[in-house]
């Protein structure tokens with residue numbers, strides 16, 4: 001298990017926090033109640049609330065950094081009924097659904113359902129966002145101009161592949177949502193820019209070739 005993982009055991013349910021994935025959005029620490037309290041040691045106390053509340057709050061985490069395991073396996077996380085990518089304002093792709101992410105390792109259970117993926121090109125933890133967009137002053141407001149194709153359903157496995165020195169490929173039913181909350185695009189195959197240079201964001205337009213974008217994978 002990664003040294004970046006901190007465990008918070010409870011009588012019926014355990015919570016884990018993964019420092020490799022957290023970009024401090026704060027859905028946990030801003031939640032009502034006593035489950036997460038900033039400055040307290042330990043920060044997370046699963047026994048101070050119900051199992052249902054633990055599940056509800058953990059599933060709000062948009063990066064997959066927080067996950068849960070119930071001690072008797074009576075409760076397991078299930079995917080949202082729709083695969084959805086939110087193109088965030090000046091930030092990453094927030095993806096929820098039934099995810100199979102190239103680059104996710106075995107001790108990252110949360111990213112099977114929720115993840116924040118780099119789209120500025122600067123993350124040192126690709127494919128995941130590490131907040132480098134703030135350092136490079138990445139600018140994109142998260143609008144989407146294209147519509148894609150109609151889908152009969154938007155669930156099922158969504159395979160997310162890193163193309164070396166290029167975009168991320170999404171294969172499977174998926175919808176794309178603008179930063180302002182409009183579901184704009186749907187389809188089953190799309191190449192999303194992750195170099196930050198496309199003139200047609202969020203879609204890859206081949207600009208990564210002219211900018212010399214390089215990735216390890």
Ligand code: FES
Pocket residue numbers: 166167168192193194195196197198203204205206207208209
């Ligand atoms: S990855 Fe950015 S244009 Fe292709």
